[in-house]
Amino acid sequence: MPIQTVTINTTTASLDYYLIAFDADGNERREADGFISQKLVDILSTQAITDVFFISHGWLGDVPAAKKQYHNWIKAMAESQADIQKIQELRKSQNQEFRPLLIGLHWPSKPWGNEDLNAEPTSYDTSGTKLNELIEEYAQDVADTDAAREALGTIFTASIEYSIPPDNLPPEVKAAYEVLIKEASLEGDENDSESSILEPDAIYESLIAQEESEEIRFAIGDAPKSKKNTFLDFLGYLSYWKMKQRARHIGETSGFNLLTKLQKAAAETTRFHLVGHSFGCIVVSSIVAGRKNSKLVRPVNSLVLIQGALSLWSYSSNIPRRVNLAGCFSSVINDRKVVGPIVTTRSIHDNSVTKLYPVASVSGRFSGQDIDFAAPLESEFPEYGSIGTFGIQGIDEMTSLKMYPSEKPYNFQSGKVYNLESSEFIRNLDGGKDADAHNSIAKPQVAHAVSSAAFGS
Template identity: 50%
Template sequence: MPVKTVPGTSLNYYLIAFDAAGNEREVYGIRASQEVLKVLSIEAITDVFLISHGWLGDIPAAYQQYDKWIAAMAVQKADIERMQQVRSQFRPLLIGLHWPSKPWGDEELRSSGVSFGLEDVVPVERLVEQYASRIANTEPSRQALETIFQAAKEDIAPPTLPTEVRQAYQILNRESSLGSEGEGAAPGADREPFDPERIFQVAEGEPVSDSGISWDGILAPLRTLSFWKMKDRARQFGESGGFKLLGDLQRAAGDNVRFHLMGHSFGCIVVSAMLAGPNGRGSLVRPVNSVALVQGALSHWSYCSDIPVAPGRVGYFRSVVTDRKVDGPIITTQSKFDTAVGKMYPIGAGIRQQIHFAPKLPKYGALGTFGVCGLDPSIVIDMNMLAVDASYQFEPRKIYNLESSKFICDGTGGGLGGAHNDIAKPEVAHAVWQAAIGN
């Protein structure tokens, strides 16, 4: 069934799954959106919480992640009691969204016990299939991937990219249909023109590995292409299936039902695209009531009306602010221990010198590193994430960048992202609750 009880709690949530094109999929033979719309029509729901994960694998992995996040919310008894005081007869409807979003295959490589060394037998055919589905499922793409993986098997770290590998990457980039229009463009196109040799050299100076598996050398441009392709997919899903779902839910709910959106990583692109609508210019049935963007893997300029480092260009999701699509607060989190957005995001744009915390904001940077930037200081407030017994006093229609390194700090689970996934924390849950409660 698409409805799931969080272990150790009395809370249920629905999982609504979509394919890469933004079309809803059946989960255990059921379209969960129809079940959710039925609940909204017959039950006295007061608040709807829509949650989007970032990069991960399959539906079981989505259930596992949402179990952890919602369990963290469930133990904040003081916040729940406060919500019950503010919202008489408080009764939430919790919805987790699933979309295919695995950007690279470090998990598969680790689980199969292989690495790219001379003595290893690497399942190149399987890797080609996996990456073709993520970047471009075409014959030229498959041939290019085979060239790249065979070269990696022979020599993972040559002094420069071999000519045939460089050409293969250019073919793969072309087949991906990703743009390169710089800041202010749609997520996935908000990058510099693709230069595999430059990315290769940048990665040599900024090594990234996972459990002994190198994602530098010849594979570095593949990693960055995958990263940008998932940004593009997150936007497309948010603008299509996600935007439609939000509209359907708002139309089915009573006017007094409040909506709260939360995204993590690429899920922050999903949430932003759901609010902004197709091409960033859609209209909501009515504004939502709170938004939480946790360790966002989207541009720190996404919400501004004039990008300081690119005068005359606007952030792709500026309509979220200018059209007042959020009645309550928007909160964001930042952590210096999140290497996925702190290191890999600018590497993906090919900008080596920006991989640090500098007083001057870089042209390319992630919201999970720098917060929402480029807006009037009267709208955006920078502050530290607070302990669970402190009150935020969030104000409507303001954005709060919460420096969260004190709490989002644990990268001991390994992987490429450092503390990127360390978000099922009481303090993070408290901030989300406080934004939903409002004033």
């Protein structure tokens, strides 16, 4: 169902958004009555829409998880009545009546997840499925190579042999995981040039202990789980590189084309605001940047990166300790592809981007890039870290602020970059202790920052 309704508080008030879904190759999925993109074009062509909010979820998100996250995000924004009133007054001063259009972009980022737009979630296991077919299915979401398929065969055989997972990884299974980690990392193509030092024994032991360490999750919903089969649980995490690659590919192709189509249909006064979370920040950044020499119809009006799982140097024209290497999204800054503010959030309580991201991204291969190891790292920031930990770095001008309470105005300025230290609000207290806060973003203070970015455009 393309139109999703969000109920606000306990009242009868509601707000609709459009869910537009792509398959793993970036093809838009057709609904029974046509493509959602055409419906959106028709709306923008015939209605006086003032603001389009284009939102993308992150890693390990299937359809049910995406719907849940978009519901929570949009509900938080809709319940910020003071912000809605402010933008209404702002648009009125511009001789417009505030009329938003909300779009949730779904891209399949959860291995073997539920991609039925109407079905309930299901689990995955090996029962009743031919082994070769299962290997092929898993290879598509981890690494599409012969070496990966051979390793998957070893893992599936062990998952059948061991009805009760052993305390330690059997040597042949550990070797198979090491192959998969290598193959998965080599398939990534982001020019940060990433590889892995993930240790199979450590991850396996954490799963055996049922800790499912929050340091190895970017999930927007539940982590991928089999029917208590630890060997298969492990495989979900090895989709890191595949899904990161997919996020960028879908953003710079299908997402870029969709936004271009919508901008052409809309009035010149219609503003476009892009919001991403986790790997969704790669999606929206790729939409804005496009491929080399590609340009949107006009710059977008604001860009918000919430706990971004992408390199802190992604927007830099000169990555530290690299020779003549720019970040993959440096054109967003250099070519003024966002005319309004660019806003990021970061939190010390987000264990996913603080701990997993640098581990999964530390260089073990460099794809032929010229790296100057002799050059000192003249920065207080590390080579490998995420925007969700450090904000955007390596640009000429940016402003660091603490995230404000909902009632305090920001006064964001057009064309500026703002990194918001958000630990006070992006936090997940569980029994008095801090748990991973990567997904604790449906907060009024976060919604206030998103709305304020729209004000500043």
